[in-house]
Amino acid sequence: MEKTRNVAVIVGSLRKDSINRKVANALAELSPARLELSIVEIAQLPIYNQDGDDKPPAEWTAFRERIRATDAILFVTPEHNRSVPAALKNAIDVGSRPYGKSAWSGKPGAVVSASPGGIGGFGANHHLRQSLVFLNVPAMAQPEAYIGGADKLFDASGKLINDGTRKFLESFMHAFEAWIAAKGRQ
């Protein structure tokens, strides 16, 4: 029998009413039973500064331990100026250090980007993938997930109201489950 896998979900937006957080919640709801998704918060992380490597802030240490303990990482992010939001880049940098002790290395990953705009955060999605190559996070290639017009997909309570998107997100999570089984620790 396949074992349960823990998936850390990193949401690239700090906004209270974030569309991407709603997408992350929908992904958790639609994921196969053997994947356990939980959002790992990044808003509390002090900005990375290499001077802190000798005496790291408690928030960095807790975040690194949380990432080390997980089986896989799912990034759900908006696009800021055609790239990754600063808070998300900071979390990536915090998790990657001290040098040689990256918490990310070897964890299977997947990237979803969502935007009210038509190209669904394509720029952020691919800038993030560039970092993941260096961090040795094997990122699922297909299906790609650029969720455009994302402000129209949820009702006032945050519930996903678009059937096509629901089916797509469900199939995305099934593909990610197979990716984790193939690339993750056995």
Ligand SMILES: Cc1cc2nc3c(=O)[nH]c(=O)nc-3n(C[C@H](O)[C@H](O)[C@H](O)COP(=O)(O)O)c2cc1C
């Ligand atoms: C600083 C900033 C830069 C932005 N740049 C982009 C962009 O390059 N592409 C895009 O599609 N949307 C851009 N947006 C709009 C975001 O897609 C929009 O605010 C979206 O709701 C953010 O996701 P969230 O709801 O999860 O916070 C930008 C927003 C901000 C605040």
